[in-house]
Amino acid sequence: MAITAHDSGNVGASFISKEIRDESGSLAVLVLSLFLILLVSSLAVVDTSDNFLAKRQLIEIGEVAITKAAHQISLSRYYSGNIVMDNSLADGAQFRIPLDCTAASSAFLEEIAASNLRGSAIRIESWDCSNDEVSASISAEIPILIKLPFGIGSNQTQITSTIAATSIIGGARG
DSSP: OOOOHHHHHHHHHHHHHHHHHOOTTHHHHHHHHHHHHHHHHHHHHHHHHHHHHHHHHHHHHHHHHHHHHHTOBOHHHHHHTOOOEETTSTTOOEEEOOBOHHHHHHHHHHHHHTOEETTEEOEEEEEEEETTEEEEEEEEEEEOSSOOGGGOSOSEEEEEEEEEEOOEEOSOOO
16 A cells, blocks of 8 residues: 555654654653752852841941940040930930040941952941931842853952941949
């Protein structure tokens, strides 16, 4: 029996429909897809964890700098008795050590200039010295730990931290 052109078309169509109904490779596609999703998700978790650690490191650098700033005492105000009361306790028995804001700013700037976060410079976003309390906001751009595939994400991450400090004198003034 000879196969006509019309019959050969049916043979090809039935072969394709038979292959489509055959599910032997569908599990491999599913496993590969789930693996890729898991891989990209784990890379994102690693990147997020690295950003958390970088923020903690920036806070530590800021705490060192703000502590040095909070130790810049205004000796003239301290010895004249011009001390601000700290209302953090109900009886008001604590007083703040008077700060020299100019010296505090200078000490903070020097400490931040001498520090870096993973090789990146730290920028001072804001600085405030009032009521014998110092506060600042600092930031740094760090390179990401793992570059995500397919161009997802950026090459750098900006980390920002806000810190504050004051020095307290305990006891009531008589």
